[in-house]
Amino acid sequence: MNATPLSIPDVILFEPKVFGDARGFFFESFNHARFDEAVGYRVNFVQDNHSKSSKGVLRGLHYQIQQAQGKLVRVVQGEVFDVAVDLRKSSPTFGRWVGERLSGDNKKQLWVPAGFAHGFVVLSETAEFLYKTTDYYAPAHERSLLWNDPALGIEWPFDGEPVLSDKDRNAKVLTAAEVYD
Template sequence: MKAIPLSLPDVILFEPRVFADSRGFFFESFNQRVFEGAVGKPISFVQDNHSRSAKGVLRGLHYQIQSAQGKLVRVVEGEVYDVAVDLRRSSPTFGRWVGAHLSAENKHQLWIPEGFAHGFIVLSETAEFLYKTTDYYAPAHERCLAWDDPDVAIQWPWVGEPLLSDKDKVGKLLGDADLFD
């Protein structure tokens, strides 16, 4: 498995080595030693989540201000454009974003550490999205950054308005959001 730091170096793309032939394929989707070697510290996952969404659904940009979650995400059906936004005020990359195409075909995974908002838009007819988290879901601490904040200026590969949940429709702008130190 290859670990590739992106333009926000704490966000890491994992590219597995896939063994494929006429029978199908095999790949190692997670290896604790490789993962911890890439992120540079011990990590424990406590929860696995699975979502299915239709084309044009945008989920996010979510984070938990307390009980912050690191997330290792991947797609097992379809394709999404996945985004992480640095919400750590003390970070040299504060307010910047990075995105990656994740699909069942490319089998890539993205590590989004604590202190980042996370979201994705579905580019295929449907997508099934899996993510491991480093802390439990804590609805009282959940926050949402506006997907279309002009100061963050994410270049979503989508034309028109995405399909949003009620909570995602009222995401806060970076200047008004609860942030990490």
């Protein structure tokens, strides 16, 4: 499995070695020892999540101000544009974002460490999205950062308006959001 730090080096793109033939394919989707070596510290995942969404659905940008979650995300069917925004005030990349296309075809995974907001938009007709988290879901601590905050300048690859939850429609801009030290 190749592990490539992105322009925000704490966010890492994982690309598995896929073995395929006329019968189909096989790949190792997770190896704890190799993952920990790539990120440079021990990570303990406590929860796995699975969502399915339709084209144009945008989920995010979500984070938990307490019980911050690191997330290892991937798509098993369809395609999304996945985004991580650095909300660590002491970081040299505070307020910057990175994005990657993840799909069932390319089998890429993205490591989004704690201290980041995370979201994605569905580019295919539907997409099934899987992610592992390093802490449990804590609704009392969940926050949303506005997906189209001009200060972030995220270049979402779609036209028109996304399909949003009320929570995401009413999210805060970066200057009004709670962030990490």
